[in-house]
Amino acid sequence: MADQTSLQNRVTELESHVKQIMELLGQAPESPSVPLFPLVDALSARVETLLKTVGDLPGMVDKWVTTVMEEVSILTDAVDLKVGSMQAEVNLLKRVVGREEDRAPVSKVKVPDPKPFAGAHSAKELENFLWDMETYFQVARVPEAEKVSITSMYLTGDAKLWWRTRFSDDASANRDRIETWDVLKKELKDQFMPCNTSWLARESLRKLKHTGTVRDYVKEFSSLMLDVRDMSEEDKLFNFLSGLQTWAQTELRRQGVKDLPSAIAAADRLVDYRVTSGSDPEKKKKDSGKEKGKSGKVGKKGKFKKKKFKEVTGSGTKETTPSNVDKTKKGCYLCNGDHRMRDDDALVECFGC
Numbered sequence: 001m002a003d004q005t006s007l008q009n010r011v012t013e014l015e016s017h018v019k020q021i022m023e024l025l026g027q028a029p030e031s032p033s034v035p036l037f038p039l040v041d042a043l044s045a046r047v048e049t050l051l052k053t054v055g056d057l058p059g060m061v062d063k064w065v066t067t068v069m070e071e072v073s074i075l076t077d078a079v080d081l082k083v084g085s086m087q088a089e090v091n092l093l094k095r096v097v098g099r100e101e102d103r104a105p106v107s108k109v110k111v112p113d114p115k116p117f118a119g120a121h122s123a124k125e126l127e128n129f130l131w132d133m134e135t136y137f138q139v140a141r142v143p144e145a146e147k148v149s150i151t152s153m154y155l156t157g158d159a160k161l162w163w164r165t166r167f168s169d170d171a172s173a174n175r176d177r178i179e180t181w182d183v184l185k186k187e188l189k190d191q192f193m194p195c196n197t198s199w200l201a202r203e204s205l206r207k208l209k210h211t212g213t214v215r216d217y218v219k220e221f222s223s224l225m226l227d228v229r230d231m232s233e234e235d236k237l238f239n240f241l242s243g244l245q246t247w248a249q250t251e252l253r254r255q256g257v258k259d260l261p262s263a264i265a266a267a268d269r270l271v272d273y274r275v276t277s278g279s280d281p282e283k284k285k286k287d288s289g290k291e292k293g294k295s296g297k298v299g300k301k302g303k304f305k306k307k308k309f310k311e312v313t314g315s316g317t318k319e320t321t322p323s324n325v326d327k328t329k330k331g332c333y334l335c336n337g338d339h340r341m342r343d344d345d346a347l348v349e350c351f352g353c
Helices: 002-025 036-103 123-140 144-152 157-172 181-192 197-207 214-225 233-243 246-255 260-269 281-295 344-352
Strands: 309-312 317-320
Touching: 123 144, 123 181, 144 181, 157 181, 197 214, 197 233, 214 233, 214 260, 233 246, 233 260, 246 260
Parallel strands: none
Antiparallel strands: 309 317
C-alpha cells in the first residue's frame, strides 16, 4: 500500500513538471510550414562541397606560388642579361673616350723633350731627370703603360747600358720585367743615387768659407743644401753664418736674422766689402802711373815734361814739341796727317801712329 502511494506521488510530480515545461515551450504547431529534411540534405551537400574545396586549397596555393616563382626567375635572368649588355657597352664607351682624350692634343705648344740621363752618380742630376720625366708625362698625357718604354729612350751612356743589361738579365732569369714607373724610379735610385750624398754635403758645408763675393758664397751654400736632409733650421742658420767673413757675420747678427731664408735674403742685400771698401793701394799706384804715362812724365822737381814727337821734313827727322810746331800748317801738327788735331777721332789716330 505504501508503495502505491509513493508511486502516485511521483506520477503527480511528473505531470506537474511536464505542465510547467509545456507552458514554457508553448503549444507546438500542428504542421511545419517548411519541410526540414530537404533543407538538411542541401546543407549537407554544400558542406561536403566546401570541405572538398578547402582540401584542394593547399595544392592550388602551392601550384600558384610555383608559377609565380618561375615567372620571377625568368624576369630576373632577362634583367641580368640586359644589365650585363649595358655594362659592356658602357665599358666600351669609356675605353673609346679615354683613347680619344689621350690622342687629343692638349695645346698647340710643343712639349720640350727632357734632358737625357747619362748615368752620373749625382743626386741632383738624377732627381732633376726624374722630375723632368714626371712633368713631361703630365703635360704630354702619357699613359701609364708607356712611361717605362718612353723613359728608356732618354737613358744614355752608363744608364742605357744598365737598362739593356737589366732587361736581358730579367728575361734570362724569368724575372718580372720593370713595367711601372714607380718601380723604374726605385731601381734608378738604387743604382745611381749615391748613398752618402747627405754626408758629403754636410762635410762640404763644414769646409765652405766666404773667400769670394757674398753672392758666390750664397750660391754655393744653397747648392749644397739641396743634398742635405733632416737638418734643423737652427743648424742651417749656424752653418751659413759660420762660413761668412767676420764683417758679414756682424752685419747679419745686427739685423737679427732668425732663420736661413731671412739670412740669405739679408746677405744678398749686403754690398761686398772687398769691392766697395776702396781699391788696393798698390793697384791705385799702378793705375795712376798708367794715367801719367799717357800724358807725359814728371821730372825730378815735379815739373811736367812735355812729350816730344818726331817731325819728318825734307832735310831729315827732328824732334818737336806741340809748342814749337808751326800751327799754321794744315792738318795735324803731331803726325803731319791730313786731319786736324782738335778732332776727337784724330787723337786716337795720332797716338796710334
